[in-house]
Amino acid sequence: MKTEIITIGDEMLIGQIADTNARFMASELSVNGFDVQRITSVGDTAEDIEQCLGEANQRSDFVFITGGLGPTADDITRNAITKYFNCQWKENQAMLDRIREFLAERGYDLTRLNREQAKTPLESRIFINQLGTAPGIWMTKRDTHFVFMPGVPFEMRKLMKESIVPELKRTFIKKSYQHKNIITQGLPEAYLAEKLKHWQEKLPDKLALAYLPSPGIIKLRLSGKSEDPKALEGLLTEKIDELREIIPDYLVHVGDETLEELIGEMLLSRGQTLATAESCTGGNIASRIVSVSGSSRYFTGSVVAYSNEVKKQMLRVNTQTLQQYGAVSKEVVEEMVSGIMELYQTDYAVAVSGIAGPSGGTKEKPVGLTWIAAANHEKTVAHKYLFGSNRAVNIEKTTITALNMVRKMILQAD
Numbered sequence: 001m002k003t004e005i006i007t008i009g010d011e012m013l014i015g016q017i018a019d020t021n022a023r024f025m026a027s028e029l030s031v032n033g034f035d036v037q038r039i040t041s042v043g044d045t046a047e048d049i050e051q052c053l054g055e056a057n058q059r060s061d062f063v064f065i066t067g068g069l070g071p072t073a074d075d076i077t078r079n080a081i082t083k084y085f086n087c088q089w090k091e092n093q094a095m096l097d098r099i100r101e102f103l104a105e106r107g108y109d110l111t112r113l114n115r116e117q118a119k120t121p122l123e124s125r126i127f128i129n130q131l132g133t134a135p136g137i138w139m140t141k142r143d144t145h146f147v148f149m150p151g152v153p154f155e156m157r158k159l160m161k162e163s164i165v166p167e168l169k170r171t172f173i174k175k176s177y178q179h180k181n182i183i184t185q186g187l188p189e190a191y192l193a194e195k196l197k198h199w200q201e202k203l204p205d206k207l208a209l210a211y212l213p214s215p216g217i218i219k220l221r222l223s224g225k226s227e228d229p230k231a232l233e234g235l236l237t238e239k240i241d242e243l244r245e246i247i248p249d250y251l252v253h254v255g256d257e258t259l260e261e262l263i264g265e266m267l268l269s270r271g272q273t274l275a276t277a278e279s280c281t282g283g284n285i286a287s288r289i290v291s292v293s294g295s296s297r298y299f300t301g302s303v304v305a306y307s308n309e310v311k312k313q314m315l316r317v318n319t320q321t322l323q324q325y326g327a328v329s330k331e332v333v334e335e336m337v338s339g340i341m342e343l344y345q346t347d348y349a350v351a352v353s354g355i356a357g358p359s360g361g362t363k364e365k366p367v368g369l370t371w372i373a374a375a376n377h378e379k380t381v382a383h384k385y386l387f388g389s390n391r392a393v394n395i396e397k398t399t400i401t402a403l404n405m406v407r408k409m410i411l412q413a414d
Contacts, residue, residue: 001061001172003029004038006052008067008077009151012041021066021156028160031223032168033177034062044068049080057144067151069134071113077148081121085139089119092126092135099133127163131155136164179223180236182243183252183259185404189213192250199239199246206232207239215393216400217252217259252404259403260288260295266410267298272347274406276302277315277340279327280354280370284399300344305336315339315351328353328365330382333373337382341375348409350374350402354387356394370398374405376413381405 005025011017022039029036037060042048049068056063068077081087096118100110117133120126127136134150136159147164149156184192189211193200200209206226212219222239226232240254253262267274276285286302289295303314308327311317316339317332325331336351354370361367367389373382385401387394 001034002059003034003036003062003064004040004056004060005029005036006049006056006063006065007039007041007151008044008049008065009041010043010074013043020153021151024153024157025064025066025160028165029064031177031179031221032165033173033175033225034168044074044076046076046080046083049077050084053080053084053146056146057142060144063144063146065146065148066156069117069137069148069150071111071117071133081137081139081148085121085141087121087123087139089121091115091118092120093118094128095120095126095135098128098130102133127159129155129159131158138164138167175225175227176229176232177223177225178229178232178236179221180240180254181256182220182222182240182254184218184220184247184250185216185252185259185400186250187218187247189218192218192247195247196243199242203239204235207235215396216398252407258288258292259400259407260292263289263403263407263410264292264295264298266407267348268294270347270410272410273298273300273344274348274350275300275340275344275346276402277336277349277351278302278304279306279311279336279352280356281352281395281398281402282306284395285350285352285402288399288403300346303340303343311336314343316342326365328355328369328371330371330373330384333371334375334380334382337373337375337380341377348374348376348406350406352398352402354385354394354398356391356398357389358391368394370394370401372398372402372405374402374409376409378413381409 005022007019007022012019019041026036040052042052068075099114099118103110114133121139125138129135129150132150132152132155137148139146149159207222207224210221212221222236224232224236244251278285283302283304289299305311305315308322312319315336317335321331321335333351333353337349340351341349351373355361355365355367357367368387370385370387371382373380387397
């Protein structure tokens with residue numbers, strides 16, 4: 001099924017925000033059997049939107065559009081819908097009730113502009129937005145299906161996942177489409193691809209592999225389609241078992257859970273605790289850990305020891321160690337991780353110190369040099385890494401690598 005995506009908003013064209021909506025929709029659609037062939041961003045001009053709709057009508061079976069459905073003057077997608085589909089709008093009682101309820105829950109009265117949002121096109125299908133006031137609108141013209149959604153990312157994602165994709169599956173998807181996400185860590189993309197070359201070449205035609213790299217993590221998406229769901233599930237499992245044999249040291253997890261979620265589950269099941277001591281990451285590791293609901297049951301705290309004085313005072317790092325080896329060294333992170341475990345009395349701890357850049361590097365200790373130590377009561381493990389020259393990437397890679405070191409240490413302690 002030929003599919004394209006249109007995202008509406010001047011803010012994307014001037015570089016004010018990234019188009020995360022298109023990325024999310026493309027991912028959701030592709031794993032459900034829709035062939036996304038084009039993504040277009042267009043500004044807040046009714047004529048340009050109408051032109052995009054007309055061009056899409058000529059080449060695609062499905063068109064998914066986000067943006068411009070709000071109550072303000074710059075939300076002009078509704079006007080474009082009126083002109084392009086030559087349609088009339090009528091107040092939708094279910095929409096009106098939901099908007100009134102949504103506003104009342106937040107202490108607001110229904111306004112004239114919000115009431116306008118309760119009007120929907122005749123001969124359209126409506127999806128109630130549980131997180132906002134703009135609905136999802138499904139219209140058809142010359143056998144092309146147009147699905148309009150709000151541009152607010154969390155509103156669009158809920159509508160897409162809980163309403164629109166299920167409706168697409170019920171109505172249009174005949175084959176079984178399945179995919180598995182395999183999280184890997186510790187190998188650059190080119191090295192990973194080389195290791196998997198022969199395995200990938202032997203994949204059956206019904207399966208496809210995609211590499212989805214991000215700082216510190218490479219996600220492999222193995223997907224397939226078949227009219228026999230059970231056989232497809234078995235084939236995917238077989239191929240993933242082969243991967244476990246090929247890259248046992250780098251395969252982190254099969255599924256959608258993050259490292260911080262995995263660590264949380266492991267610590268909770270064992271009744272154990274964790275603390276972090278961070279220099280170059282400035283609290284980023286702790287931030288990732290506490291992003292998981294319930295993390296207070298296993299995460300005791302963190303020390304952001306950016307200066308040597310804090311390393312000495314809070315983490316009991318020896319002055320002589322700092323003078324002899326420097327803050328970015330095996331010896332210092334080992335003392336940092338020991339100090340944080342003693343301070344918070346935890347079962348596990350991780351400590352990091354590095355030169356995030358872009359300044360601060362030397363010939364002996366270049367930008368990107370990072371030391372990470374993980375520890376429990378039985379042992380301490382420290383490793384050196386050279387991550388590169390980009391500060392933001394270095395912080396993210398250090399965070400991911402530190403979390404994975406903790407995960408490995410917990411597993412090895414079993």
